[in-house]
Amino acid sequence: MKAASLVADLRARKAPAIARAISLVENARAGFEELLSALHPSLGHARRIGITGPPGAGKSTLTERLVQAYRAQGLTVAVVAVDPTSPFTGGALLGDRIRMESIALDPGVFIRSMATRGSLGGLATTTREVCDVLDGGGFDRILIETVGVGQSELDVARTADSTVLVLVPESGDGIQTLKSGIMEIGDLFVVNKADRPGADRLRQEIEVTLGIRQGNAFRHVKAHHGVSATRRLDGSTAVPDAEPPSRRGAEPPSWQQPVLGTVAAKGEGVGDLLAALDQHHDWLVSTGELVRRRRRRLYERTREVVERATRQWIWQESGAEQAIQEQMDAVMEGRASPYDVAALVLDGLKQGSRV
């Protein structure tokens, strides 16, 4: 079987096999679902780490530094660079990739850019499937970097085990965009270019928004290992974690998102970020959250695959396209509405016949 031999080559981490498998998946070519299905039982080795944030936050540089640090530990790393807004950023994407060439020559590193296309499955699903290929390929770490703001951040957060939200002092609107939903996306916060003016203020603003108010990053990272009191701005003391200490034995400790400072261009703070990522992974494992996240991902994946396969059935097999085309004159003339035509098509689909 073709899938089986490709799986074997993937496990051996042969670069051509990896590239071929990713192309297969990206283009949804014949056999891609068999491949992913064959990989499924062996998935879960790789730690999936999302790097996200606004344009210009230095995500690519930080990603490069993380790769170097993991390589120094003897770990293999795959980078998936997703740019859901590529029609709007154009050349910028390429620029980032060129900068990464220093690590691209390392055989223990695999870098893949993914651009938005009108794919049947949607970018998020395809990205997850590419990560599966890399996981099946035995990589120890998969870094998923997303350029852009908006829905893509939410999607990457659901792809990764740990999501790093990167901000910079000069992102200006940065803290304004940090309201509500986005705070839940970041498992770890990084203020990059932390040597620039405004970095401390940004960090403080993030901590206020997170409900930490005051303290340094590592006090928060360690908060789930023991109870560490931080001093409030008014001088009183408070436990940063929401749960009272007495309940610690009964319930798993919640994760207090750390706010770290880095200067990625100089490699500063990267070691601390690595340590915080390891701590987050330990937390995921020890609390059972990793299994819960994996189960939710697999559930969502199954739904997505059903929807994608259904769309393929409707538009490429069922004859629905032709049925709509035949009704377009009636729709234009007001004799039929889009809803009338859609109901007609759906009735045909429900009867399992060609409409």
Next chain:
Amino acid sequence: MKAASLVADLRARKAPAIARAISLVENARAGFEELLSALHPSLGHARRIGITGPPGAGKSTLTERLVQAYRAQGLTVAVVAVDPTSPFTGGALLGDRIRMESIALDPGVFIRSMATRGSLGGLATTTREVCDVLDGGGFDRILIETVGVGQSELDVARTADSTVLVLVPESGDGIQTLKSGIMEIGDLFVVNKADRPGADRLRQEIEVTLGIRQGNAFRHVKAHHGVSATRRLDGSTAVPDAEPPSRRGAEPPSWQQPVLGTVAAKGEGVGDLLAALDQHHDWLVSTGELVRRRRRRLYERTREVVERATRQWIWQESGAEQAIQEQMDAVMEGRASPYDVAALVLDGLKQGSRV
């Protein structure tokens, strides 16, 4: 029939009926498709104008000014403010709406904010359907304002007859994000806050990217009415329109996107924008492009409605949800893959039976 009486109340532009109809559509409550189907034959009165651009470009202020100008002409106006990134902007949206209160008290104006939700149909489809309700409600102009950057701009462009892309000198990355795809989105370009430093440069950059190189906005707006030569930077003359004059009789003239300057906060340039919008509408009508755009929209709408109705069938009627839940333990244990389960579900759907 319920839909019929609601349609009658809508036509009479009774505000409670409009609000009720929009809620019905937004929440996809029972009867919303009948309502939209009943409205379908009478649609097309309203001109749909999209206002889009990066955050902070002053879109809301410009929208407010446009509303005031249309009102001064005795026209009724509906505003649909779409914020596809609302989890990230939070309070900002509300701020804009509060500022619009000056026009919100006018009975000839209707303002509706739409936030992203995990709706069955997707935000773009729902926005188009809300615009249909407003069109059915007899409004002369519908302004669709989108906050955010990315896919949302592409979507709004497909919703509107005329799309205005608003930029500001200080948007910084603005011109960098103007590569490739986005230039086709704007039927009209506005450099807002045109009294600030850098406005002329931004305008020039846009014109260079559009292939105009030199000239002022109104020369370009008028380019399709007659051939106006603009002087190139090197001193030679050139016809801004791509088509040679001799072919004007045979083919419809193409639209040369104007680049206008406004200071929305002071109302400057709004009259020019209004005139340019009218000219674009004339062009849409005279070239048959309006009919083509409408046909494409109705075709896409029909496909969207088919997909939405199919999703509803799958997840709420077919039993697929239960089938997946029952298989989740097998998926977690690696005995079945998401693709195995999806294939099982799809087979059931194709047979028209409950899976």
